[in-house]
Amino acid sequence: MNRFSVRLFARYAELFATDQLDVELPAPTTVGAMISALRARPGGSALPTTLLVAVNLRQATEQTVITPADEIALLPPMAGG
């Protein structure tokens, strides 16, 4: 098992009461597996069914492969402007 860090913002940071969450998963893994792990955490059941995830500042899909060196972020619906 390896430690992945996930950055959290706005409403998601509130849900988990932190702006960064560590998740233990076998590496390499996928964004989809990471999301499943997050949903099982306290607060995670309130996440919406569709989630936006960025890997290394770029939008990822559930199939995107991630390693512990990647910068992973869970992004609430954008509300700029």
Added chain:
Amino acid sequence: MNRFSVRLFARYAELFATDQLDVELPAPTTVGAMISALRARPGGSALPTTLLVAVNLRQATEQTVITPADEIALLPPMAGG
């Protein structure tokens, strides 16, 4: 016969070498009759086939009836902005 004054602007003022032209016509008359009289004046043959005329600051048609008291203006194609 009555004297009608026509204001001229931009290229039309150049055509007739004046910014105001007096035309003698029986009153009341129409914008169409006024235009015919203008076409017969020196410089008038260079006027385009379609002419924009304002009567009392509002766009008129060839059928608009005019009297010597009206402010009549011959407007080249607009080129603001």
Added chain:
Amino acid sequence: MTSFLSGQTIDPQAVAARVGGADHGAVVLFVGTVRDRHNGRAVRGLTYSAYEPMAELVAAHIVRDACSQWPALVAVEHRVGALAVGDVAIVVAVSAEHRGAAFAACEWLVDAIKARVPIWKRERYADGQEAWVDPTSFSAETPA
């Protein structure tokens, strides 16, 4: 009402300051300036002339028309006189609750002003010639 035609340099920010408000989240500002070329010819500057009382009346009608189509605040100014390249020719400022109305009204206003307000433009070219600009024709430009 502030007049539409201005014989002095137009300050876009001053026009923009005439719109907006706490319930308006969007301001769209259009600034039209004198370009250094037109139809491939190098332009030095131009002179706008207007049938002034009619231009004010038509501009006021256009503004009223825009405000009946969109829930918006509108401010418009158009320069007359001699302008150099880069000088501001026209400013249209629109504010609205949301951006859709502000964009639509601003673009409509610019189009309507160009099409309907009795203003004429005489361009001065780098080669010393001059011509009245006729947007309805490709050939009506008569070198002076």
Added chain:
Amino acid sequence: MTSFLSGQTIDPQAVAARVGGADHGAVVLFVGTVRDRHNGRAVRGLTYSAYEPMAELVAAHIVRDACSQWPALVAVEHRVGALAVGDVAIVVAVSAEHRGAAFAACEWLVDAIKARVPIWKRERYADGQEAWVDPTSFSAETPA
């Protein structure tokens, strides 16, 4: 390159000054400000937060994308931090040879920034409550 996010008051004129030129006859400026109400609730202010490095990257991509679609110059700024009603949230300035491209690019840029840049907005209401704004939902606003 000037950064997209700004922690200080944005001056729309300074953003507009970054576009234009002698061959550009049209500048379109969009200024988005904080409204005093949202979905019928009285708003006191709001706080923008961002995933900053990604916001800068996405904004730069959006600007490059706009400049490949339209022959235009573009400048964009977005505020982060605490804003009051009337404060400037976003400024998009576009210049082009002609107004059609400037209007189209400016409206496209505002839409793209709102949809794609990772920025979030927490509103403060007159009744003392607060909520994250979720443009994708009518019900996701959770009072604090």
